[in-house]
Amino acid sequence: MTKTILVTGGAGYVGSHACKALAAAGYTPVSFDNLSNGHDWAVKWGPLVVGDVLNPGDLDAAFAAHKPDAVMHFAALIEVGESVKYPEKFQLTNVTGSLNVLQAMGRAKVGRIVFSSTCAVHGDVGGALISETSPIAPISPYAKTKAEVEGVLADFSVSDGLKAVALRYFNASGADPDGEIGEAHDPESHLIPIACQAALGQREGMFIYGDDYDTPDGTCLRDYIHVTDLAMAHVKALERLDAAAPGVEAFCLGGGVGASVREVLDCVKKISGVDFPVTMQSRRLGDAPSLVADPRKAKTVLRWTPSHSDLQTIVKTAWAWHQKH
């Protein structure tokens, strides 16, 4: 019998790619999304339940109707800058919303969850590679909510026997290589989509936020990881939970290689063939100089092998998607 997975935030960027990977692996993904940031067109591999994690009744109805075997929990607010301005919104959606999901799982006797976390729970490690054992020291309200939920998962593993995996993403990027889905945030704040929009003439140009960092070319280094590779890690994490004992296990999902803002923009210019204007700006509040993963644990324990995460493939798939979308 096909296993059903309830995917909160399944109409969003990473969630929709996870649904595609789940379907390819033989699961039925049921997307649970309030469509505030997600898109109904991104739900293609299973049913869509329009509901809100802040409404326990919506969650109970989804569990009753679809009887999922496990949950993948993506539904959250994600914009770091917005979290600094409106921390209460982030506490509510990300922390209370996650508690609601866990309590609904308890009522429905569902004991396995893969949680969408972030490398930002580790804060600024001063340029060292970030692994699961790096200190938890979130800086932004957004990252604090993700760290808090990881703690709640650990508590529920003791109280309720919950089995959980927390996947700490580095910079999710790129688009489905088949062009079926891709990144579509509104407003957009991420580097690669903004560069693609600039190349398409949808904005007059763009800014680099700071070239005075202590990095090889002075701009920030990030570990860009293809969203299809992230999606595959979720399927592997789910399969690991089948045989796991109660507890919460974390994995850092990055490629282990940093690319600078300048390198990314050069790559977008080369692939698009458009030399869009780029203006230097002062540093953006909250940006760490360098965030690069040590992904050895995910590679050995989950047997996860990123295969789309070289910068060329990330930018090519993002560019193809933005041209169409």
Ligand code: UFG
């Ligand atoms: N950048 C620019 N110009 C832009 C947009 C971004 O120079 O127009 C720079 C940023 O300053 C940063 C880099 O490009 O140095 C990457 O910025 P993104 O906004 O694309 O991504 P972030 O690294 O800020 O954020 C991502 C996720 C967050 C997560 C964070 C962890 O989007 O959810 O990684 O650091 F919390």
